Amino acid sequence: MENTCSQTPEQDALITERQHSIVTTGNTKTSINCTDDSLAGSVSQRACVFCGARVVLNPVTDAVHLVHGPIGCAAYTYDIRGSLSSGSEMYRRSFSTDMKEKDVIFGGEKKLAACLAELAEKHHPPAIFVYSTCVSGMIGDDIVAVCKEASLTYDIDVIPVESSGFISGNKIVGYRAAGEALLRLITPKEGEVIEKTRKLNFLGEYNLGGEKWVVERYLREIGIEINVAFTGDSTVKALKKAPGSCLNIVQCTGSMHWVANQMYEAFGIPYLDVNFFGAENTAESLRKIAAFYDDPEISARTEALIEREMQAVKDVNEKYRKSLEGKRAAIYVGGAFKAFAIIRQLTELGMEIVLTGTQTGKKTEYERMGSLLNEGTVIIDDANPAEIEKFLIEKKVDVMAGGVKERFLAYKLGVGFIDHNHDRKDGLIGFEGAIRFTKEVYATTCSPVWKYVRHEYGETDQ
Amino acid sequence: MTESSRNTCPDTVKLVNENQCHMCMPLGGVIAFKGVEDTMVLVHGSQGCSTYMRLTNVEHYHEPVDVASSSLNEKQTIYGGEKNLKKALDNVIRVYEPKVIGVLTTCLTETMGEDLNRIIASWRTETGNDHTDIIPVSTPSYDKSHTEGFWTTTREIIAYYAKSGVLPHARVNVIIPHISTADIRAIQQMLELWGVAYTMLPDYSMTLDRPFAGKYLKIPEGGTSPTEIAEMGGAPLTIQFGCTCDESISPGAYLRDTFGVPLVNLPLPVGIENTDRFMQALEEHTGRPVPDRLRYERGWLIDAMADSHKYNASARPVIYGEPELVYAYTCACMENGAVPSVIATGTPHSHIGPMLKERLTDAIEMPVILEGADFSMIEKAALDTGSTIAIGHSGGRQLAEKHGIPIVRAGFPIHDRVGGQRILSVGYAGSLAFLDRFTNTILEKKYASYRTLRREELLSKIAAVPCEGYITD
Numbered sequence: 001m002e003n004t005c006s007q008t009p010e011q012d013a014l015i016t017e018r019q020h021s022i023v024t025t026g027n028t029k030t031s032i033n034c035t036d037d038s039l040a041g042s043v044s045q046r047a048c049v050f051c052g053a054r055v056v057l058n059p060v061t062d063a064v065h066l067v068h069g070p071i072g073c074a075a076y077t078y079d080i081r082g083s084l085s086s087g088s089e090m091y092r093r094s095f096s097t098d099m100k101e102k103d104v105i106f107g108g109e110k111k112l113a114a115c116l117a118e119l120a121e122k123h124h125p126p127a128i129f130v131y132s133t134c135v136s137g138m139i140g141d142d143i144v145a146v147c148k149e150a151s152l153t154y155d156i157d158v159i160p161v162e163s164s165g166f167i168s169g170n171k172i173v174g175y176r177a178a179g180e181a182l183l184r185l186i187t188p189k190e191g192e193v194i195e196k197t198r199k200l201n202f203l204g205e206y207n208l209g210g211e212k213w214v215v216e217r218y219l220r221e222i223g224i225e226i227n228v229a230f231t232g233d234s235t236v237k238a239l240k241k242a243p244g245s246c247l248n249i250v251q252c253t254g255s256m257h258w259v260a261n262q263m264y265e266a267f268g269i270p271y272l273d274v275n276f277f278g279a280e281n282t283a284e285s286l287r288k289i290a291a292f293y294d295d296p297e298i299s300a301r302t303e304a305l306i307e308r309e310m311q312a313v314k315d316v317n318e319k320y321r322k323s324l325e326g327k328r329a330a331i332y333v334g335g336a337f338k339a340f341a342i343i344r345q346l347t348e349l350g351m352e353i354v355l356t357g358t359q360t361g362k363k364t365e366y367e368r369m370g371s372l373l374n375e376g377t378v379i380i381d382d383a384n385p386a387e388i389e390k391f392l393i394e395k396k397v398d399v400m401a402g403g404v405k406e407r408f409l410a411y412k413l414g415v416g417f418i419d420h421n422h423d424r425k426d427g428l429i430g431f432e433g434a435i436r437f438t439k440e441v442y443a444t445t446c447s448p449v450w451k452y453v454r455h456e457y458g459e460t461d462q
Numbered sequence: 463m464t465e466s467s468r469n470t471c472p473d474t475v476k477l478v479n480e481n482q483c484h485m486c487m488p489l490g491g492v493i494a495f496k497g498v499e500d501t502m503v504l505v506h507g508s509q510g511c512s513t514y515m516r517l518t519n520v521e522h523y524h525e526p527v528d529v530a531s532s533s534l535n536e537k538q539t540i541y542g543g544e545k546n547l548k549k550a551l552d553n554v555i556r557v558y559e560p561k562v563i564g565v566l567t568t569c570l571t572e573t574m575g576e577d578l579n580r581i582i583a584s585w586r587t588e589t590g591n592d593h594t595d596i597i598p599v600s601t602p603s604y605d606k607s608h609t610e611g612f613w614t615t616t617r618e619i620i621a622y623y624a625k626s627g628v629l630p631h632a633r634v635n636v637i638i639p640h641i642s643t644a645d646i647r648a649i650q651q652m653l654e655l656w657g658v659a660y661t662m663l664p665d666y667s668m669t670l671d672r673p674f675a676g677k678y679l680k681i682p683e684g685g686t687s688p689t690e691i692a693e694m695g696g697a698p699l700t701i702q703f704g705c706t707c708d709e710s711i712s713p714g715a716y717l718r719d720t721f722g723v724p725l726v727n728l729p730l731p732v733g734i735e736n737t738d739r740f741m742q743a744l745e746e747h748t749g750r751p752v753p754d755r756l757r758y759e760r761g762w763l764i765d766a767m768a769d770s771h772k773y774n775a776s777a778r779p780v781i782y783g784e785p786e787l788v789y790a791y792t793c794a795c796m797e798n799g800a801v802p803s804v805i806a807t808g809t810p811h812s813h814i815g816p817m818l819k820e821r822l823t824d825a826i827e828m829p830v831i832l833e834g835a836d837f838s839m840i841e842k843a844a845l846d847t848g849s850t851i852a853i854g855h856s857g858g859r860q861l862a863e864k865h866g867i868p869i870v871r872a873g874f875p876i877h878d879r880v881g882g883q884r885i886l887s888v889g890y891a892g893s894l895a896f897l898d899r900f901t902n903t904i905l906e907k908k909y910a911s912y913r914t915l916r917r918e919e920l921l922s923k924i925a926a927v928p929c930e931g932y933i934t935d
Binding site for chain 1: 482485511517520529531539604674676
C-alpha cells in the first residue's frame with residue numbers, strides 16, 4: 001500500500017470545492033469550512049432535516065409519531081433507534097399518512113386531519129407529533145393549522161414538527177425543529193403552575209441500550225434524582241414537569257444546547273454541559289453536578305462512587321492497553337460531542353488519532369478538536385466515502401469509530417470498526433460503558449480476521 | 463375517509479399506515495441499477511433520501527453502498543434543481559468515473575416537475591460529455607412501492623440500451639425480481655447446468671455481495687454489461703420471474719412488444735412446481751432433458767418433504783413481503799401441507815390477489831389476503847387467524863417480539879440478522895434449504911416449550927374435574 005500522506009489540504013480533496021472542508025492539524029493558517037450545504041454528487045454521509053427531528057423526538061415513549069408524507073420517510077425510520085422504554089412502546093410504531101398522488105395534487109391536509117382523527121380515537125395518546133416531510137412542505141400543507149384544530153377537537157397535544165427535508169442538508173436544522181416542538185409541549189398553559197423541585201433534567205440523552213438508566217443509577221447513588229430526560233425513556237406527562245427542575249445537564253450539545261438556552265430564558269433553569277462517555281468524562285461530569293448542588297454529603301458520595309468505579313475501569317484498561325498502544329485510529333461520527341468523547345477514550349488507551357470528522361460539527365467545536373489532537377491529524381467536515389477511503393489507506397488506520405454506513409467500508413479495507421450510533425443495542429455510557437468500549441476496541445482492532453484480509457491486499461508486514 | 467382498494471380484508475378500513483411493509487420507489491431503482499456494470503446511482507432530491515436508501519442497503523447487504531444525491535435545499539426547491547443535478551453529475555464522474563449513471567427522481571423532484579431529459583441534454587451540450595450513459599427513471603414514491611421501482615428501472619435500462627436490428631443470437635434473456643444475491647447465483651448455476659447461455663438483468667450478485675479480493679474498488683466489478691443489454695432484442699427468448707409484475711412496467715413485455723422476443727413469464731422458482739415450470743421452459747428451449755444433477759436435487763427435495771410433512775402440516779404461516787416472493791413462498795408452503803393463515807404484501811398494485819386465489823383452491827381454510835398492507839394489519843390478521851410462524855423480512859420483527867411468532871427470514875430488508883444476502887430459496891436445492899429452515903423453526907419453537915405447555919394444559923384439566931363422591935382411599 002502506498003504511504004503518500006500529504007500535509008497540504010489543497011492536495012487532499014478529490015473534489016476541488018471540498019478542499020476547505022479538509023484540514024490538517026498544525027496547519028494553522030487554514031480554518032475548516034463547516035457551514036456549507038452538502039455538495040451535490042459528493043455522496044455525503046449526512047441525512048436530512050426530517051431525520052434530525054425524528055431521532056430527537058422518537059424516544060418520547062407514549063407519544064404517537066406521525067410522518068406526514070409519502071411512505072419512504074416513515075418506512076426508513078420505522079423503529080430505527082435502540083432507545084429503551086420502561087413503559088409504553090408506542091414510540092416504536094411508525095405512523096405515516098402515506099400520501100398518494102391525489103394528496104400531492106389536491107393537498108394533504110384533509111388526509112392528515114382524517115389520520116389524526118383515526119389515531120386519536122384508536123390510541124388516545126397524550127400527544128401526537130406530526131412531522132412534515134419534503135412533499136408536504138413543498139405543496140404547502142398547513143400542518144400548524146391542522147394540528148391546532150385536532151388539538152382542540154381531541155383535547156390532546158398535537159404538535160407540528162417543521163422538518164421538511166429540503167429546508168437544509170443538515171440534520172441540525174431538524175434538531176432545532178424537534179427542540180421547538182419540545183418547548184411547545186412543555187410550556188405551561190396559562191395559569192398552570194409547575195412545582196419547583198431539586199431534581200434535574202438530562203438533556204440530549206436518548207436511552208440507547210438503557211444508557212439513561214446507567215446515569216440515573218449513579219446520580220441516585222450520590223443523592224440526585226432525574227426529573228426527565230430529553231428524550232430517552234420520557235413520557236409526555238414527565239416532560240411537562242420539566243420546567244420545575246433546578247438544573248439542566250446537557251449531553252448531546254448539537255441537539256440540546258438551544259433547548260437548554262431557551263429553558264434558561266423561559267424558566268430560569270441554569271444548565272451544565274456533561275459527557276458520560278468515557279470514565280474520565282463520567283467522573284468529571286459527576287463532580288460538576290455535585291458541585292452545583294454544593295452539598296458535602298453529595299460530594300462525599302460522589303467521590304466514593306468515582307473511586308470505586310474508576311478502579312474497575314483502570315484494571316480493564318491496563319489489561320488491554322498493552323495490545324492497543326500505538327495503534328492508529330480514525331473517527332467519523334454525527335456530532336462533535338461524540339467525537340470529543342471518543343478522542344479522549346482512545347487516547348487514554350495509548351492510541352493515536354490520525355483522522356477525525358463529523359457530519360454536523362461547528363467551527364468552535366472543530367477548533368477545540370484540533371487542540372486535542374497531535375499535529376498532522378486530518379480533520380474532515382461532511383466527509384464522503386471516497387475521502388474516508390483515501391485517508392484510511394493513506395494514514396494506515398488500524399481501527400475506525402463511526403456509524404453504519406462507514407462500517408463495511410472499513411472492513412473492506414481491513415480496518416477494525418467501533419459502532420457509535422443508533423444501531424447499538426448495548427450502551428457505551430458511564431464507567432461500565434467505558435469498560436465495554438475498551439473491550440470492543442480491542443476485539444475489533446486486534447481481531448485475527450485482519451490477518452486474512454490484509455493478506456489479500458498483499459500486505460505481509462502486519 | 464375510506465380507501466378500501468388498499469386491502470382486500472373486508473372488515474379493515476384504515477387510513478394511517480402503521481409500521482411499513484414496503485418502501486419507496488427509488489429504493490427499488492437503486493438496487494436495479496446496482497445490477498448494471500460500472501454504474502453509479504444519483505438520486506435527484508434532498509440529501510436524506512439517498513442516505514436512507516444507502517443505510518437500508520448497507521444494513522441488509524453488509525457492504526459499502528454508495529448512492530449520490532443532488533442534495534437539494536430550499537432554494538433549489540423554489541427555483542429548480544437543474545444546477546444541482548448538473549453539478550452532481552460532474553462530481554460523480556470526477557470521483558467515481560462510472561460508465562453509467564442512473565438518475566432516479568424522488569417525491570420532491572416529481573412534485574417540482576423536474577424534467578430530467580431536458581436537464582441531461584443541456585448538461586451534455588455544456589460539458590460535451592457524450593460517453594457517459596445517463597439513464598433517467600421517474601420514481602415518484604407517492605405512487606407505488608419499491609417493487610415497482612425495481613421493475614420500472616429494469617425496464618428503463620433495457621429501453622435505454624436495447625437496439626433494434628441486432629443479429630439474432632442464442633443468449634436467453636433472464637429477468638429476475640428483487641431476490642437475494644444467493645438466489646441470483648443459484649439461478650445462474652441452474653442455467654449453467656443446462657448449458658444455456660443467458661443475459662441476466664439486473665445482476666447485482668457481485669456488486670452487492672462482493673467477494674473479498676485485493677484492492678477496494680469504488681464501483682465493484684460485476685453487473686450486466688451494457689453491450690449485452692443492447693443485444694437483448696436479438697435473444698431467442700425471455701424468461702422473466704415476474705408473474706406479479708404489471709404489463710405496463712414489465713421488462714419482458716417491453717422486449718416482446720418492441721423486438722418480438724417471446725416471453726415466458728414464470729413465478730419465482732421456489733417449491734417443486736414453480737421450479738418444474740422453470741425446468742420445463744428450459745427443456746422446451748433446449749430440447750434436452752433435465753440435467754442429472756437437477757433431477758437428483760428434485761429427488762432430494764421430495765424426499766425431504768416427505769420427512770417433514772407432518773411437522774409442516776402443524777404450521778399456519780403468515781407470509782409477507784414483496785409480491786413475487788410472497789407468491790412463491792405461498793406455493794412452497796402449500797406443497798408442504800402448511801396452509802398459510804395470512805398472505806400480505808405492502809405493494810398495492812400487484813396481480814397477486816387473483817393469482818393466490820387460484821393457487822389456494824385446495825386450501826382447507828382460506829387465508830386472509832392483504833394487499834397494500836402495513837404491519838398493524840398483518841399483526842391483527844396473524845393473531846385473529848392463529849398464525850404460528852412467519853416468513854418474511856425484518857419489518858415483521860414485532861410479530862416475534864410481541865407475540866412469540868418466530869420468523870423464517872426471507873426477502874428485504876433483513877437488518878437484524880447477518881446474511882440476508884445469503885438466504886437461498888430458489889431451485890430444488892434452494893427450496894430444500896428453505897424447507898429445512900422452515901421445519902426447524904417449527905421444531906425449535908415446539909421443543910422450547912412443549913413440556914411446560916402440555917403439563918400446564920393437561921394438569922389444569924385434571925384439576926378442573928370435581929372430585930366429590932370419588933373413593934379416595
